[in-house]
Amino acid sequence: MSKNHRGSGIRSLPAHGRGTCAICGKTDIKVLWEKEINGQTVNVCKFCNAKLKNEARVEARKAKPAAEEAPAAEAPAEETPAAAE
């Protein structure tokens, strides 16, 4: 579970899971993360995956009925300690 994107798990993949990222366009980078963008599933690198994940988290935070209206630019003060990622 923890090393889905490393080692023997990706050796069987074509080009060891490497290719061109659909978002940043980097070549010969591991594109093992599937993301759905505009209804299309694309493979992205870990940086774009993290970026999308962060954006989704910010959106979820905004959508949540926040008790405090903290701007997103502020330092992420943990209001919920049990933030399971």
Ligand SMILES: [Zn+2]
């Ligand atoms: Zn990328």
